[in-house]
Amino acid sequence: MTDPIRLSKRLVELIHCSRREAELYIEGGWVSVDGRIVEEPQFKVGDEDVVLHPEAVAAPVEPVTLLLHKPAGETLEQTLGRLAPATRAESDHGPQRPLSRHFRKLTALLPLEPAASGLQVFSQQRGVLRRLGEDGDALEQEFVVEVSGELADSGLARLGHGLDYRGRPLPPCKVSWQSERHLRFALKAPQAGQIAHMCRSVGLEVLGLRRIRIGRLAMARLPVGQWRYLGEHERF
Secondary structure, three states: OOOOEEHHHHHHHHHOOOHHHHHHHHHOOOEEEOOEEOOOOOOEEOOOOEEEOOOOOOOOOOOOEEEEEEOOOOOHHHHHOOOOHHHEOOOOOOOOOOOHHHHOOOEEEOOOOOOOEEEEEEEOOHHHHHHHHHOHHHOEEEEEEEEEEOOOOOHHHHHHOOOEEOOEEOOOOEEEEEEOOEEEEEEEOOOOOHHHHHHHHOOEEEEEEEEEEEOOEEOOOOOOOOEEEOOOOOOO
């Protein structure tokens, strides 16, 4: 029986590449051990069958951004736990292959309050972290809000401009009816509980809150509880 050695060393012996190239192949998900993909160069192998994918590319794993349709009632920690290869949306036909590194060191940006559902962003990409982190307050967010009750006189106009929250006047926003029981809110830098407070101020109670857009990026038909990769040419 062969003494166990690092997978990267075994790959160097098999294909006569450099150690760095072997590490990149492995970290990129291009190497299988007895038919199972292994992404850790330090993984120990003995007599197992080690195979390099014929289309393998020795390139660093690039950081990614994941877009998730968060279910209502989940904490941020619970939502983060949903991110795994098995919950990738079937409609996501992008070129990325889910790798274990894609689910590490993710930052939740513009997090939703637990009761809300809708578009939630997790990212490793510096540009996205800056855009939704440092500049996030300048991005318009759109919500669909299910309500009950009777709207007070001039209530729609007051929702758009004239209310305050936590002792401060709220900036103007865009509010319109989507259907008999659903309002659309388009506003910047919403605070936790703000939309529910606004609705109560005009005689309405919030039954459901769903974010459908951040900046220019809409959630579209992403199924509840599933995620997709941010496309190369998509921008917030």
